Amino acid sequence: MENYRIFDSELEKLTHKVITMCSQVNEQLVDVVLALKTSDLTLARKVISNDEFINNLDVKIDKLCQKIFALQQPVASDLRYIISALKINNDLERIGDHAVNIAKRIEPLQDYKQLIEEFGIDTLGEKTTVLFADVVELVKTHDLAFAEKVMTKAGEIKDECEGIASRILSEMMHQSEVVVVAANILIITNLLDRITSYSTNIAESITFVVDGEIVKHRKHN
Amino acid sequence: MIVDKINTEDMFLYYSSKMALNNISIKIPEKKVTAFIGPSGCGKSTFLRSLNRMNDLIDGVKIEGKVIIDNINIYDKNIDVVTLRKKVGMVFQKSNPFAKSIYENVAYGPKINGIKDKSQLDEIVEMALKNAAIWDEVKDRLGDSALGLSGGQQQRLCIARTLAVNPEIVLMDEPASALDPLSTAKIEELIVQLKENYTIVIVTHNMQQAARISDNTAFFYLGELIEYDRTKKIFTNPDKKQTEDYITGRFG
Numbered sequence: 221m222e223n224y225r226i227f228d229s230e231l232e233k234l235t236h237k238v239i240t241m242c243s244q245v246n247e248q249l250v251d252v253v254l255a256l257k258t259s260d261l262t263l264a265r266k267v268i269s270n271d272e273f274i275n276n277l278d279v280k281i282d283k284l285c286q287k288i289f290a291l292q293q294p295v296a297s298d299l300r301y302i303i304s305a306l307k308i309n310n311d312l313e314r315i316g317d318h319a320v321n322i323a324k325r326i327e328p329l330q331d332y333k334q335l336i337e338e339f340g341i342d343t344l345g346e347k348t349t350v351l352f353a354d355v356v357e358l359v360k361t362h363d364l365a366f367a368e369k370v371m372t373k374a375g376e377i378k379d380e381c382e383g384i385a386s387r388i389l390s391e392m393m394h395q396s397e398v399v400v401v402a403a404n405i406l407i408i409t410n411l412l413d414r415i416t417s418y419s420t421n422i423a424e425s426i427t428f429v430v431d432g433e434i435v436k437h438r439k440h441n
Numbered sequence: 442m443i444v445d446k447i448n449t450e451d452m453f454l455y456y457s458s459k460m461a462l463n464n465i466s467i468k469i470p471e472k473k474v475t476a477f478i479g480p481s482g483c484g485k486s487t488f489l490r491s492l493n494r495m496n497d498l499i500d501g502v503k504i505e506g507k508v509i510i511d512n513i514n515i516y517d518k519n520i521d522v523v524t525l526r527k528k529v530g531m532v533f534q535k536s537n538p539f540a541k542s543i544y545e546n547v548a549y550g551p552k553i554n555g556i557k558d559k560s561q562l563d564e565i566v567e568m569a570l571k572n573a574a575i576w577d578e579v580k581d582r583l584g585d586s587a588l589g590l591s592g593g594q595q596q597r598l599c600i601a602r603t604l605a606v607n608p609e610i611v612l613m614d615e616p617a618s619a620l621d622p623l624s625t626a627k628i629e630e631l632i633v634q635l636k637e638n639y640t641i642v643i644v645t646h647n648m649q650q651a652a653r654i655s656d657n658t659a660f661f662y663l664g665e666l667i668e669y670d671r672t673k674k675i676f677t678n679p680d681k682k683q684t685e686d687y688i689t690g691r692f693g
């Protein structure tokens with residue numbers, strides 16, 4: 221005997237909003253990486269102004285979760301689903317913020333396309349984007365095996381970030397004339413690193429929804 | 442250390458030829474609140490009643506297996522059922538005070554048990570009413586009829602009546618299901634206090650109530666014990682799909 225649950229329609233609304241948030245953030249990420257690669261200031265400005273939409277959606281998702289907690293008192297997988305939605309929403313919003321932070325550094329770097337390429341930041345950006353597209357897929361499919369793959373891939377990207385960061389640092393030490401530019405590039409590398417961490421968080425939240433296991437503090441490598 | 446107060450082994454119960462309990466084995470810890478949940482007709486009340494042999498009173502009931510309380514099988518031939526029911530008290534869904542004074546309702550059990558001394562009875566009555574968290578509300582009108590109390594007060598009076606004979610285990614069958622939210626909250630608070638001194642087993646159809654007040658939760662379905670675990674586990678990540686479907690309201 222299957223019951224009709226008001227809860228299910230609330231859940232559908234929530235899922236829909238989270239997926240929308242995912243695609244918005246995905247677009248921001250794709251745009252900012254392209255803007256960085258091509259020094260497209262118009263596109264960078266678009267990324268900055270689009271953030272407001274994401275912030276609004278973030279608040280809406282928070283409110284919906286609050287409402288579900290208060291009125292439906294979810295338990296078991298329902299409970300885990302709402303908790304994850306809250307966390308994923310938070311992570312998405314942060315990724316959005318970091319896309320904006322990158323966008324703001326494109327103008328000072330517009331004459332240094334070559335340096336960006338030399339350090340491999342454009343490729344790093346693309347990898348981060350591809351990873352995030354996988355995360356969006358994961359949010360839709362809840363596929364545990366895929367979650368594992370995403371986490372592994374994220375670990376590799378983070379290692380790469382670290383490698384690039386230390387190369388930038390040594391460049392800064394040896395060539396003082398690039399310090400200001402290199403510092404900007406270093407910050408972008410860190411932002412991409414953070415975005416990758418948030419992607420990992422989202423994959424962890426999905427694992428939590430599916431099997432209740434908290435993998436947050438497990439070592440990925 | 443956690444001591445098992447009640448331990449049932451391979452319990453079966455039949456109403457005539459109809460099986461109502463199917464192979465129930467469960468260990469209920471001492472001085473904890475254990476909640477039984479499950480859809481109507483799954484056997485919660487039947488199982489609860491079998492823990493102090495209240496089912497003996499029903500025609501055509503056949504019971505197999507063991508119910509061990511403090512290392513003694515309560516279905517052994519030489520068991521004195523009156524002593525058993527003193528040790529294992531029961532509170533029902535519908536409060537059922539006698540049409541007598543508040544005092545007499547609580548003193549009734551101890552009197553039957555042979556206590557005649559007035560001051561001793563006074564002491565027992567006061568203690569029981571205090572333990573049932575109703576003393577302050579009735580202390581100035583102990584001679585008034587119990588029927589003049591509100592539903593929530595009547596239920597706490599019935600709990601006091603149960604406590605007056607000094608039980609070790611208190612069985613409660615949906616004790617708050619007929620009460621308003623405030624009275625329900627009082628009963629819930631009381632139950633949590635009582636576990637300091639008593640082993641509580643409660644049947645409730647209110648899942649949030651089970652979640653709020655119990656340490657362990659047992660989920661019954663069609664006469665079977667489907668899952669039994671710490672309440673926290675049952676309500677965050679149960680092992681069985683049937684439990685999950687029931688507590689999330691997908692069936693039942």
Ligand SMILES: Nc1ncnc2c1ncn2[C@@H]1O[C@H](COP(=O)(O)OP(=O)(O)O)[C@@H](O)[C@H]1O
Pocket residue numbers: 456461479480481482483484485486487488499
């Ligand atoms: N006195 C009785 N005589 C015959 N059948 C009964 C009696 N009491 C309960 N039953 C049956 O046993 C099953 C379990 O009932 P019960 O223990 O009252 O379930 P619950 O408390 O979970 O609602 C039901 O099918 C019910 O109809």
Ligand SMILES: [Mg+2]
Pocket residue numbers: 485486487614644
């Ligand atoms: Mg019942």
